[in-house]
Amino acid sequence: MSVPAHWMTDVVSSAAGEVPTVATSLTASDRLGAWRVRWGVGRMRFRVSPGLYAAGTPDDASPVLVTANYKLSFDALRRELGGADAWMLVLDTQGVNVWCAAGKGTFGTIEVIRRVLETDLADVVSHRTLVLPQLGAPGVAAYDVHAATGFRVVYGPVRAADVPAFLSAGMKATAEMRRVTFTLRERLVLTPVELAIAWRPKTLLALAVVVLLSGVGGWGFSTDAMVRRGAFTALAALAAVLAGGFVTPALLPWIPGRAFSLKGALVGLLFSIAVIAVVGSAGIRPNMFGGAAIVLGVTAAASYLAMNFTGATPVASPSGVTWEMRRALPFQVSAAALAVVAWVVSAFLGVTP
Amino acid sequence: MRYIDGVVSLKLDESACVGCRLCTEVCPHAVFEMQDRKAVIRDRDACMECGACAMNCAAGAITVEAGVGCAAAIINGWLRGTEPDCDVGCCS
Structure with a gap:
């Protein structure tokens, strides 16, 4: 990572080296960016670098939350992590959201495995659990990830807003968290x-x-x-x-x-x-x-x-x-x-x- | 909100099911439910053919023709004789 993005606030050290810390609240610049891409402006360039990030001050027991490198997806997750200590593993989905990328296979089994290995995640954390967004499931075969990396995949809720409740319930999603909605x-x-x-x-x-x-x-x-x-x-x-x-x-x-x-x-x-x-x-x-x-x-x-x-x-x-x-x-x-x-x-x- | 009934390609071979429950977890429309430690299809017409269940069924008990559900992508596929391909806009 050459130039730190405005949402990187610090670094934390881990067994695999320094990991950038992310802000857990959005700034005006994040919101403006979101508004622009909703109107289709620069949508395919709205990305973050794939890799490992820290929210709060995670340690080797903290959960690992996997997301896409479309900045709207990444922002939707990090803004829900205020007060939590967690690792964020950002996949290279070529700037596409979790759901669409899972359909195309870029949010997929191979990319999860590659990113887990590339970030030395097994050294960073002592547990062997990855939390994936439920809408990433069309691209990921949980049993293949487990076989290749030793990490067990747990599908988290559909919406990032439910992640804190999901985590505090011991990684249990309610039936409601598992249902996709399409509100006005x-x-x-x-x-x-x-x-x-x-x-x-x-x-x-x-x-x-x-x-x-x-x-x-x-x-x-x-x-x-x-x-x-x-x-x-x-x-x-x-x-x-x-x-x-x-x-x-x-x-x-x-x-x-x-x-x-x-x-x-x-x-x-x-x-x-x-x-x-x-x-x-x-x-x-x-x-x-x-x-x-x-x-x-x-x-x-x-x-x-x-x-x-x-x-x-x-x-x-x-x-x-x-x-x-x-x-x-x-x-x-x-x-x-x-x-x-x-x-x-x-x-x-x-x-x- | 309901979409068109009686058209989805989802199939479950209940005899192959090992009862891991993963299909009930990944499905965003609660298409499956567990009965006597086996998955059964509860609401087939709610299926949007995303393929999450089949992808995560280690027993290979589920098949579904998953794909892109966008009209422009399907037309692209027809014109080029390929699979639906959304290089035209929203999902590219």
């Missing part, structure tokens, strides 16, 4: 990155091209048409992203249906009607084809975006996602294609847009 707050914190992914530069560029094309119609090119048609088209795009990327994830359990594509389509349909009402109140009345384009386009796009949120949830099985995609994609693609046709046709009906 947990869903909301994931939505900014969905919105950020939707609003890439190329999305904005495509939107600009569409607004320009809005001026073209049976009338030739008209700036007035561009403003009017461009306005409702841009508003429709915004509505689709909000419906599928924000409102559907936020209200997920309360929207009828099981399939995310269906939930997204329902919200998209309501939003498309709202768009027509809003532009109507501003004196812009799309003709029948223009209206159809909005309804079909917003519904299809919101349905697709909502379907994509499956990957961010701890409830959707890949078999279920495949099941709904095989059924929803044909509808989404045809509705989007019909929306484009209707949008073009609407420009050639009547004299005014």
